[in-house]
Amino acid sequence: MRNAIQKNKTDRPAITIKRDNCMQLQPSEDQRLVRDSFAAFFRKELPSARIREAERAGGFDTALWQSLVALGAPLMRVPADKGGSDSGLLDAVFMAAEYGRYLAPAPLLEVLVAARLLAALNRDELLEQIARGDRRVGFMPLPVNAGDRVVVPNLCACDAIVALRDNQLVLLTIDSAPLAQNNLGRAAIAPWPVPADAELLAEGPDAINLFQGAAEEWKLLVASAAVGAAQRAMEIASEYANEREAFGRPIGSYQGIAHPLADSACDVDGAELLIWRAVSAIAEKDPEADSLISQVWWWVSEACPMAAHRSLRTLGGYGLTLEYDAQLYLRRIKTWVLLCGNPESALDDAGARLFLQQHVGLPPAGEVSIEFGLGEQAHAYEQETRTFFEKNLTSELKKKRHHSTSSHDPEFHKQLAAAGLIFGNWPVEQGGRGYDGYIAHAASRVFEEVNWSTFMAGTSGMVAGVIQLFGSDEAKRDILPRIRDGEIICSLGFSEPSCGSDVFAAKTSAVKDGDDWLINGQKMFTTGAHIADYVLLLTRTDPDAKKHAGITLFLVPLKAEGVEIHKVETLMSERTNITYYQDVRVSDAMRLGDVNAGVFVMIKALESEHSGAGYHMGQISLWLHAMQWANTKDANGQRPLDNADIRRGLARVRTRFNVSEILMFRSLWASEEGVEGTLYGPKSKLFASESYTTNSWELMKLAAPFSLFEGREGLGGIEQGHRRAYGTTIYGGTSEIHRSRIAESALGLPRTRG
Ligand SMILES: Cc1cc2nc3c(=O)[nH]c(=O)nc-3n(C[C@H](O)[C@H](O)[C@H](O)COP(=O)(O)OP(=O)(O)OC[C@H]3O[C@@H](n4cnc5c(N)ncnc54)[C@H](O)[C@@H]3O)c2cc1C
Known part of the structure; x- marks a missing residue:
């Protein structure tokens, strides 16, 4: 493994990202090597019996520490000329995820951060002592004052602490390490009075900057550890939900178990990606970088304890017994996210950094292979x-x-x-x-x-894609160029009054009549049919075949005789339609795909709709409207943004917005790069539409009661956005359907639908 860490530092120039690079969400080969090596190391070293043993011993495993020292792990982020591996921040993030996944009982993240700081201050003798395993210098991520009673992460496993005490960067020596006081996570912590004696390391603005950079780095690493632990907690839950039966079925086939886990799968994925995004933002010198780290801290404190909580609940009574591992994850994750106090206060930092430009020092990112830009x-x-x-x-x-x-x-x-x-x-x-x-x-x-x-362009583009794949020569020749030139538009006719989610239960029939087909039935929610030229119609062509087997799709001209269109108004102020088809004659050239093979056509058609890319969009205008409102001065010259509560609420909205965006980017990236089987699209769609609803409601509350009024700009846009958000949770597959798909395919749970 030392080789894995070392390899990383050697053969790459110390560049970050080129701005013109396009989306790249795959860790580099070297980064995967670092991650895999640490995963293998911790897996071998840390069976859960050893984690339990360390808990009993005060949260620290001395032998594990010696092994980590032998690997050079504590000096990972120290430059090579000072004996370190010069690893980038993203490598450390990957390492920390494995540290968290195996609940490593060692002060690795604190010592790693302190060592980089000591290297920047040229404290070579201390670095050598750390490298030899003679000293464990930890780190206090919050500023302190002499005499304060504080909780220092992993204090009881260290013999000195680097801290910003009374605005000076100091080394606090721990003469006799306090014994860990019993605590939720059985971590190596105890309340500690900050000593008056200290060795001065540095002072002034540069020292504060250095400390801030180290504190931000520590937060990213602990956040990554919490994500790794939450991922493992979810695996434990999924494994159990497949095996354990209740009432004659695996419990994973109950949506009460499966759906919350699917939500957590999205939230935790979002947390992991948000950490990557923050690292990439540091490298790019993005002005939102420091706010993103606070957003990470808050989001991780929401997503990871909830994932661990759901995991524990999945195991029923067994989850509460100390023999099962689920409780280890719950206790440790909850401990990590409370080490800096109430995590809600991270929203204050996020808001101050984003809206008041109260920026802080940041750690060097080193090489970052991940790129979120569009090019x-x-x-x-x-x-x-x-x-x-x-x-x-x-x-x-x-x-x-x-x-x-x-x-x-x-x-x-x-x-x-x-x-x-x-x-x-x-x-x-x-x-x-x-x-x-x-x-x-x-x-x-x-x-x-x-x-x-973009609705009609979207549905028309989707229909064109299906024609390209399954259409007759005639359809390709006559219809495709007219869609391309914007002369005609198309709508989608899948849902029926009696079935929407269960779309293949459609009853609208198509019966062969000479060379043509005769269509009879009705469709519900045929949006745009009143202005469209064609509808992509899902019909039943074999009433005796199994549900999925007797389906055929046609391109039906909406001006054809026998088509009737009735208006349906919605909460979102979006008109949709109910469409009736009575003996509508359609030529066989308008058939898409083979007779009774419509399921394959639908899979292709829904692929783009389920990619999730379009569902984040509403939040773009929602955020613009929110900023418009937040920056508008009242009669006293005050803006909503000047109010700390509103900044906090906006920071919460911004965080969900960013998580939604990166999940969408990942879905886009997977579809462009041909990464399959990941369910990134449904995860993006589910998170985007649900967070759109939550975010718009949060904004409505922040600006109440004036947010109640309709309009186009500012608050009016938020009110409209809130109603619009509900639609996104329904069309393109409801949130419940996507939760089931995620639970089945991404978590490997049994099927919950018929
Ligand atoms: C504004 C708007 C525009 C639309 N545009 C179009 C369009 O252009 N073309 C088109 O074909 N359709 C369109 N739809 C229809 C949309 O796709 C369906 O409304 C959607 O698929 C849900 O179907 P349903 O309304 O029949 O609800 P149902 O399927 O009856 O569902 C009712 C509730 O039960 C839940 N549910 C259903 N099955 C399950 C299950 N297995 N597990 C757990 N929960 C379940 C659902 O999530 C939902 O909460 C549109 C809908 C709206 C509201």
């Missing part, structure tokens, strides 16, 4: 789209702006198509620009900014 070409396309809207959105069109199909304007739609702004991802030979998903996504963000709906 230069995406930014250019985004700008092109913005310029187009600035130039072409007339005052008439501005009045029509809405997130629903009511903003559809046939002429403007054609203009957008001609400018290459709606089907930029089509292949060049078919008249598109051949852009990838990242570039196309950048343009969609502008549509959201200007409140111009």
Whole structure:
């Protein structure tokens, strides 16, 4: 393993990310090597019996420490010329996740942070002592004053502490280490009075900056440890839920067990990605970087204890017994997130850093292979789209702006198509620009900014994709170019009055009649049918076959004889429709895919809808409206942002927004890179739509009662966003359906649906 850590430092230049690089969410090979090596090390060293033994011994395993020293782990972040491995922050984050996953009873994260700080201060003799295993110098992540009674992480496993005491960076020697006082996590901690005696290490602004950087690094590492532990807790729960039976079924087949775990799977994934995002932001010198670390601390304190709690509950009474490991994870995770006091206060830091520019020193990131950017070409396309809207959105069109199909304007739609702004991802030979998903996504963000709906472009693009894969030559020749040029638009006719989630239970029939088909039935929620030219219609062609086997899809002209369209109004102010089909005659050339093989067509059609990419979008305008409101001065010249409670609430909203965005980025990345079987799309869709509802309600509460009024800008936009959010939890598959899919495929639980 020393080799794994060493290898990391040698063959790469000390660069971070190039700004024009595009999304890259795969750790580098070296980083995977570091992670895998630590995983193997901890797995071998730390069977749960040894963790329990360390708990009884005060939360510290001396032999484990010696092994970690032999590996060079405490000096991982120290430069090579001072005997360290010069590892990047992301490597340390990966190591910390494994440390957490195996609940390592050792002060590794504190010593690692202190060692980097001591190296920056050229305290070589102390570093040598740490490297030899002669000393364990820990770290206090909060500023203290002499005489304060404090809790220092892993204090009882250290013989000295680096701290910012009375604004000076000092080394506090622990003459006789206090014994650990019984505590929730059986950690090596005890209340401790900060001594008056200390060795001065440094003082002044640089020393404070250095301390802040170390404290921020420590938070990222402990957060990563909590994520690793939460992931293991979820595995324990999933394994148990598959084995344990109640009432003749595995308990994992009960949604009361499966769905909360699916929620935690999203939350914990989001926590892990938010840590990566913070590290990448440090490397990029993103002004939100320090706020992101506070957001990480708060989010981890929400997501990880909840995951451990759900894991414990999954095991029923056994979860409470000390023989089972679930309780170890619950106790340790809850201890970690409380070490800096009430984690809610991290929101104050997040808000102050984000809105008041009260920035703090940050640790060096080193090499960061992860990249969240969309790339230069995406930014250019985004700008092109913005310029187009600035130039072409007339005052008439501005009045029509809405997130629903009511903003559809046939002429403007054609203009957008001609400018290459709606089907930029089509292949060049078919008249598109051949852009990838990242570039196309950048343009969609502008549509959201200007409140111009992408709904009809989205459904038409989806139908075009299905025609490309399954359509007849005639459909490809006659229909595809007209969709591309914006001359026609398409809607989706899957749901029926008696079935939505259970879409394959559809009753609308298609019966062969000569060379044609005759369609009879009704569809519910056929959004856009009143303005569309075609509907992609799911029909039953074999009533005797099993549910999934007798389905065929057709492209049905909505102007055909026998089609009737009735308006349905919704809470979201989005018009949808009920559509009736009576002896509607459709040519066989309008059939998509083989007869009775519609399930394959649907899988492709729903793939893009379930990718989750579109479901984060509403939060973009929600955040813009929130900022518009928060920055507006009242008669006394005060802005909502000047109020600490509101900053705290906004920081909470911002954190969920960021988690939603990175889950969406991961889904986009997986779809672009062909990473399959991960359920990243449903995870993104579920989190985006649920957090949209939570965030918009949180904003409504912050601004109540004036948030009650409808409007287009500021608070009005928030009110509208809140109603809109409900729709996103239903269409494209309800949250419950996605929870079931995540539980089944990502957590390996038994199927909960028929
Ligand atoms: C504004 C709007 C626009 C829409 N646009 C379109 C469109 O253009 N084309 C189209 O085809 N459809 C569209 N839909 C329909 C949408 O896809 C369905 O509403 C959705 O799939 C849910 O179906 P349902 O309403 O019949 O609810 P049901 O399926 O009856 O579900 C009712 C409740 O039961 C839950 N439930 C159902 N099955 C399970 C299960 N197995 N486990 C746990 N819980 C379950 C659901 O989550 C939900 O909470 C739209 C819907 C809305 C509201």
